[in-house]
Amino acid sequence: MSELPVRKHSLNNFPSCNKAFSMTDQSSSSSASPSTSPDDDVFTVWKDDQANHAFIKSHLPVWYSAASKELRAALRKSQLFSLFSRRELKPLHQKLMSVTAFAEPLLEKALIKTFDLRLDLHKTIW
Structure with a gap:
C-alpha cells in the first residue's frame, strides 16, 4: 500500500483562505478598504443599521456576544481553516x-x- 503524502498544515496552503483572512485583518495598513477602519469590529456578525440586527443579536450565543474581538477572530480563523x-x-x-x-x-x-x-x-446472521 502506498503512503499518502504528508503535507504540513499552514494557512499558506490555502490561498483563498488567506484572502478571506486578509479581508478581516485588523492591521492599520493603508490598503484597508475605505468601509472598514482598524477600529471597526469586523468580526461582529451584525451592524446597528442592518434590518436583521435585533434578530441576529438575540439569537447569538451569549458566549459569542461576550467574547473579545480577538477570540471572535480566532474562532473565525479556526472555522475558515476547517472549511478550507x-x-x-x-x-x-x-x-x-x-x-x-x-x-x-x-x-x-x-x-x-x-x-x-x-x-x-x-x-x-452474525
Whole structure:
C-alpha cells in the first residue's frame, strides 16, 4: 500500500483562505478598504443599521456576544481553516473505499482460508 503524502498544515496552503483572512485583518495598513477602519469590529456578525440586527443579536450565543474581538477572530480563523481543509481533502475522501467495500473481500478470503467456508456475507446472521 502506498503512503499518502504528508503535507504540513499552514494557512499558506490555502490561498483563498488567506484572502478571506486578509479581508478581516485588523492591521492599520493603508490598503484597508475605505468601509472598514482598524477600529471597526469586523468580526461582529451584525451592524446597528442592518434590518436583521435585533434578530441576529438575540439569537447569538451569549458566549459569542461576550467574547473579545480577538477570540471572535480566532474562532473565525479556526472555522475558515476547517472549511478550507475539508474542501482540500474532499477529492481524497472521494477516492477512499467504504468500510464495507474494503472489508468484505478480506473477510471472504479469511473465511475461505481459515475455515474453507464460502458464505454470502449479506445473508449470514452474525
